Amino acid sequence: MTGIVSQSDKHTSGEDSLIARYFKPLATDPGAFGLDDDAAALRAAGEDIVVTTDAIVEGVHFLPDDPPDTLARKALRVNLSDIAAKGAVPAGFVLTLAVRKADESWLKPFARALGEDAADFGCPLLGGDTVSTPGPLMISITAFGRLPQGKMVHRAGAQAGDRMFVTGTIGDAALGLDVLQGGPVAAALADDASGRDFLAARYRVPQPRNALAHAVRAHASAAMDVSDGLAGDLAKLCAASGVTAVINVPSVPLSSAAAGLVARKAIGIETLVAGGDDYELLCAVPGDRADAFLREARQAKVTVTAIGGLIAGSSPPSFLDGQGRELKLQQLSYSHF
Template identity: 40%
Template sequence: MASEFDLIDRYFKRPAPAGMLGVGDDCALFGVPAGMQVATSTDLLIEGRHFYPDVDPRALGHKALAVNVSDLAAMGAGPIGCLLGLALPAIEPAWVAAFAEGFHALAAASGCPLIGGDTTGSALGIAISVTVFGAVAPGQALRRDGARAGDQVWVSGTLGAADIAYRLLSGQMPADPGLLAATRGALEWPQPRYALGQALAGVASAAIDISDGLLQDLGHVLKASDAGAELQFADLPAAPSLAGIDPVRLRHALLGGGDVYELCFTAAPEQADTVRAAAARAGVAVTAIGRITATPGMVVLGPDGQPETDLPRGFDHFSTP
């Protein structure tokens, strides 16, 4: 049977980029470009809470890194490297090889190489912890506290598909193989918007990635900025795969659905052309969905122009089933 150290050497050890000391020593060593600040974030993925046992291990490897690189994107930071903590009930070579393949593929694409971490056994299922490091110029980070009254509210990509896939997989919606096939990729293969985040540094006034639902995550920006927002429900970019879905279910998916990992950001109206140009360079669609107001609180205007009531809550690890 392979040992912990065999597992590390075979599946996770890669040559470190120039100037770095990577997997294989007590600590990783890396430099930061002169005059830049370090940005760092960490996330946990727990079997049964964040993913199901039958998940494609390649997808899981991808997502484990993607949700962290998305945090760097939300700060406008360029990736430097990452650490991986992996707890496994047993070493299954085919599973570990596929997981590592998905992880390393995104690491290479995003410029966020694996430079260290830890592995251990687990009696309670798979647990994954990833910590990422990035760099951003002082004063250029896309913080949550910069939104100002009059700013436009934008989102990247589309919304809703990941939530519908989650509801289908968890049995909260009737089985629909076609709809699941059309939406599952959004849940299990999220695409972190690292190129867009870096392109928006110095352009957007505030940003956050949508991990727990649009309204909840935008609410964090509003709280930090001491501001409010008025959104136009008709302008929300619904995933095309959701065409024809029940309107009540769609409303919840767009406003409260998590696991999106798109960026929600604000920018002054005069920056609109610059925002669109930044998005075009990053190859990502962006949509203006509302505006920041001076009065705290969240207002969502329906098709009739009237404020909608009973707005959905986002995901909470200690209260959401």
Template identity: 50%
Template sequence: MPLGEFGRIERYLKPLAAGFPGALGLTDDAAVFGVPAGHELVVTTDALVAGVHFLADDPPADIAAKMLRVNLSDLAAMGAEPLAYSLVTSLPAGLGDEWLADFAAQLAEDQRDYGIHLMGGDSVSTPGAVTLSVTAFGLVPAGQALRRGGADPGDLVFVSGTIGDAVLGLAVLQGNLTAADPQPLIDRYRRPRPRLSLVPVLRRFATAGLDVSDGLVADLGHLCEVSGRAAVIHADRVPLSAATRAVLAADATLLATALTGGDDYEIVFTVKPEDRDALLASGADVTEIGRLVPGGEPGSVTVLDAAGQPLPLPSRGWTHF
């Protein structure tokens, strides 16, 4: 017999809140918690909808991982350490208890890995697509939150990890791309890797930053717009995985897709030139790809090819509307 709403909460969600006293065992109308002295609270909210942010037939464990990790990526981009999160699940009535069991098991695993706990939320049914919403809370030392608006002309542009895997992984899943080594690409689409280990480096060196969700070019453009600057980056400096390089070797036209496709959940950030060597000496997995330039339209990003010529891009990145 199905567990029903409150049975599901008791069995699958209440254990996820056990490590956060402020959740009050999910027995009350809201959570209660304080902020440690000398810190500020960082709050982010993301919604994920089947058919938009993940494929409707993706495994529930992969959906759970992506749902939580994209919010953790936002915290990392602000220089914050994870604290807790609230969760709203809007699930079709026909989605059984087994689906939620797999979903919750993955959340438990990610909570252990990333040091965060469920603090509450809501669970409702829907006649439409699976829709999930997380509000994540993080802590940052007072005055040290990383914003998008602190960059100046001459600042260097860095990005973490590798770019382009996720959008190519989605193309594989949709049957639009054949790759010699597809699994790393698929994994990056389904299970992003929030760069929380980069938080101390960002606090020390970054002048501005954000996570790459809409595409490298688009998101760097968001940084430039808030900072009132323009940027130039070099396509041949953008870090690519071996799997993506293999795809581009077979079809070089997909470079534009890799640069603008989104779902990377890396961090793009700016650094003062005088801090470049110290940043690189820190051992952080980051790559210098360009710089902010004087003049130019605020928010503009010029991508240069290997010959130093502007690379035409069909779009800057993903937009919902």
């Protein structure tokens, strides 16, 4: 800790030039002005700008030994996932990085991976602030998306009769975290390195479903991304919309790694439905839009699965097993296995 210093003294000039060297190449948007100005300018020709912000802290949201490249991707992708859920197209992001020191061996792979994702998702770096901290590493990203005026898809808006869809597969990330922490899932997969790697990667590098954004905007009555577990986030969407849901748990899409663990009774399906960090999209779609939604999802090459439907009521969502029996809600709250 160097005491209270003015902004220019936060880093040595060598550190400043290191930071500039690695991040300037990411500022590909003309409105970023090469990171040489005090602000960026985001052009918005009659569109709304969707704004979302997510921060991750070392030791709280990620593991101290998580590789810098996967951290970069996750920090950006959790924001991209929100933009997709709202039906918007990525427009750019600003980065706040709090680091103990400017360490080239960390910054280089971090910036490279961030730049690759920024390019792949069409979401350039617009600006940021790098500050010193004596504490844990923290990465905060505020990301922007564009959509036609008034067209943001909300958590509220779903109606009784709508069908519930989810993208990808559910619960892998929670299993991946357990694998990385050497927990019971790691033990159950002791002989399955590729299964462990798959699940760890699902935790470390989510796959935001930005390709589905147009279908969400065109057809969904409500949507959000699943970051805190399918069960919890579905409850939030239902509460915001003033409806409740009936979910057919055997319909919840599972990866073969997760399905294998369930089949072997190494884990219960409740663990998957409650586990966090999926970053899949949860979409309520009116019945007469479902076919068009599915068709557009196929064209976008995003797997979506119907998992149940919405009904009138204000009770918590119901989760039914293969025999139509309701699973107890307390089993669905997040647990560390």
